[in-house]
Amino acid sequence: MLKFVLRRLLLAIPVLLVVVTISFFLVRLAPGGPFMEERAYPPAVIEKLNAKYGLDKPLHEQYFNYMQRVILHLDLGPSTRYLDRTVGDVIAQGLPNSMLLGGTAYLTALVLGMAAGIIAALRQNSGVDYGAMAVAVLGVSIPNFVLGPLLVIVLSLTLYWLPPARWGDLSHLILPALTLSALYTAYIARLTRSGLVEVLRSDYIRTARAKGLRESVVLLRHALRGSLLPVVSYSGPALAFLLGGTIVVEKLFLIPGLGNFFIEAANARDSFIVVGVTLVVATLLIVLNLVVDIVYALIDPRIAYK
């Protein structure tokens, strides 16, 4: 198992380098440049700035310089959007906020979604089941930029329960986390329901019932594990994108997270931040998928990694 983990981590390095390369060229080949904004610097200043950041050199030379810096010094470069800060600074500020928000949202989604899914599966084809799944369809189809303002209007502007936006104490976390969790709650509810319905139909559940076990024991001891597997595999990529920053919700609630920095940087052609954030998300994805594989093996004894 340890060997498997080490090999996967080693394998991640070339993958990440490819990710950096592709995103580097994609941003650099996009039209526009970092200092051509509404600020409209005089041409002489732009030239100076370009020279300072090495942007006057040919593209391939810039690439090699950048890669050298990333690999040898683990330095993701300076930010051209936030002039006095490095990409590392920006990530260090944004990532914890995004992770707190995304983590809370996903935890909420797991608890609510699995509870709803289990209840729906146990009351298959009942009113409760249809109701829960109808809400789930709604949750999947209603976009964040509609749900967010809706929650703000009801819970904040009408009932005055919660602050509408900005970032500070934990009460600021609730509305954006709820908004963000809706889609995932709905999806996890459906995954849990279908997984459990399938398991409950399987032969080994019939065996468990034939032993005379109570339904609650059949569910908790025999059925739940197998039905968790789809949720586990879904959780890797879902969590990676949530922790790596979400653009719409962070913008909507004015949260200084990675998604917010990313979109501002992209608008300002700040290639170093764009590549840096992409790298963070890719790393999260790789690590969390590895965690998923490990959890999978813990749940399912038939899977053994060598």
Next chain:
Amino acid sequence: MGTPLLSVRNLQTSFFTREGEVRSVDDVSFDLEAGQTLGIVGESGSGKSVTSLSIMRLIPTPPGRIKGGQVLFGGQDLLKLSDRQMRAIRGKRIAMIFQDPMSSLNPFLRIARQLTEISELHLGLDRRAARRRAIEMLELVGIPDAARRIDDYPHQFSGGMRQRVMIAMALSCDPQLLIADEPTTALDVTIQAQILELIKDLRERLGTAVILITHDLGVVAGMADRVAVMYAGKIVESAPTDSLFARPAHPYTQGLLRSMPDPLQEVAELYQIPGLPPDMTRLPPGCAFAPRCPHAAEPCSQPPETVAVGAAHRSACWLNVRSETRA
């Protein structure tokens, strides 16, 4: 003979599907004495499994429902018990083993847990005693090195070994009745023989009554005291095993016997009953076997009566009725 251990009376179980009602078990009655073995044979879809699942009250509802009849077990109608009373019988007094040992064990739990939970539940053993009992049972069914293998997961066992585990599980509370639903169908031939031998041996040692479900008449010949032949949800013939093989009365049973491979005779091509198993949603109004029966005639468009054709030998075919009245 006193009252039978199990007496199934006019059992009716249906599935309500999009194509309409499927009468998977339609007015089935039979008795089973303590310690005896009843073989139930019939083609795929004839209602053998639904019969046994109805006895255990494990029919998935919906789409299925036990519509009527009685399942008298030790004088008690199982169909009238509360869920809790029924759970006290399942696994303890009536145990069941299933066709596919690959999928019938929980792949996520160790063999140990799957064995101990049943004796903890029904015999009130604590963990340690339940584990000792489980090892004993594994040894009884011939798992070598049981004390060590008990901590394996099902996927570490072969098909035959898994079926042995299933048998160990089923017998761990000394049930009065064991229902074995095609216990060997999924196994290869040599393993089949071993498993049957094992069931036979344990049945004798423990005095368990057995319902052995199979579509293989050969299996029944060596194991069963009585045989019931099912077709399209009904028992079309039932008889003591010898009598059934010597004087099969129903054309379907005769067809089944003719299609049995004879180990002593090299036959170029095996006989096959013509036609396909019936479409359970569109059964003919009279005898369900009529479309495939070589003797089908005008009266067969009415449901045939079940009549005695010998000692404890009954058949549901108009031919038998006529020979009865002629005799």
